Amino acid sequence: MTNDALSDSLARVRQRLARALESAGRPAGDARMLAVSKTQPAAAIRHAHRLDQRHFGESYLQEALDKQAELDDLDDIVWHFVGPLQSNKTRAVAERFAWVHSVDRLKVARRLSEQRPDALPPLNICLQVNISREASKSGVMPEALGELARAVAALPGLSLRGLMAIPAPAETFDAQRRPLAELRTCLDDLKRTLDAPLDTLSMGMSGDLEAAVAEGATLVRLGTAVFGSR
Template sequence: MTDLVLSESLAAARTRLAEALHAAGRPADAARLLAVSKTKPAAMIRQAWHLGQREFGENYVQEALDKQAELGDLDAIVWHFIGPLQSNKTREVAEHFAWVHSVDREKIARRLSDQRPEALGPLDICLQVNISDEASKSGITLDALPALAEAVQAMPRLRLRGLMAIPAPTEGPEAQRAPFARLREALENLREHFPEAPLDTLSMGMSDDLEAAVAEGATLVRLGTAIFGARTART
């Protein structure tokens, strides 16, 4: 992808988000783009940074660490880990990311808290919910969510910010909105139980369902293909 094409696609993604927020009657700054840069080269992330993008989402720990090392000269870049997280990778994530969206087990959360360097401040956490109850998907059930939220809220080096979900693909805006509405309601319930927590984040919506997610209150929209083009196969 050339600099010009990336500039155009990022501008189009920003316009699309702005139009979705306007259609939903929400403030222009109520949601922001998370550029999902997995499998994309560091040079492309650098181009996006020069175009004003600051938040990037990665799924694979070693790939992300390599990019972070190459892009260490960039100021104010914010790294989000959004993929499934194994126990043997928690230290690297705790030490090198600002956000983790995919916490769905107390064991993983506890390791992240224990391994988070105190000098970095708390690690921002979203709990991943399996909102469509898919056997193949990661995420906690809605019934188990309050107990995990309570455990994470008590961990000293984590800051519980909200919820993340990847619903099953559906057709039509109403069908797309339904699981996002359930996630929004789950966050509202958590706010009632944990009024002291900064529960301000709904990480939901991707290239195919951004408008439905924004209509239901998304605050972080994860866009990969719409910004960087088709995903490159990992070797």
């Protein structure tokens, strides 16, 4: 994608997000765009940064580390790890990222806690919930969420911020909303029982942004809509 095309697509996505917030009766800026930049070159991230995009999501660790090294001069980028995380790769994530959206096991959370450098602020954590109960998807089942959340909230070096989900695809707006509403209910339930800064719903992608915003998303993860097809 050329720089001009990226500029245009970023502007369109920002307008789309603003319209979705307005339609949902939510304040402007109440949801933030996370530009999912996996498989995109560092040059595309640099151009998006020039256009005031600051939050970027990566899924492949070595690719992300290479891009972080190339973009080291941009010290205000906020890096989010959004892909599946194996326990043997947690150290680099704990050292180099500000957010992890894909925690679904206590073993991984403990390793992130132990490996987060003391000089850095707490690592922001979203627990991934398998809200559609798909055998092929990662994520903790909703009925096991409370136990995992209590354990993660107690770990040093981590800040449990909220929940993430990747629901099964749905064709209609109402069908898209149903699992997202369930995720919002899960977060509301946790807020009543946990002493943690639970302020984040990481949900919504290029195909269901409007439904996610209608159900209270605070971070929408947009890849194709920003950078085009991979």
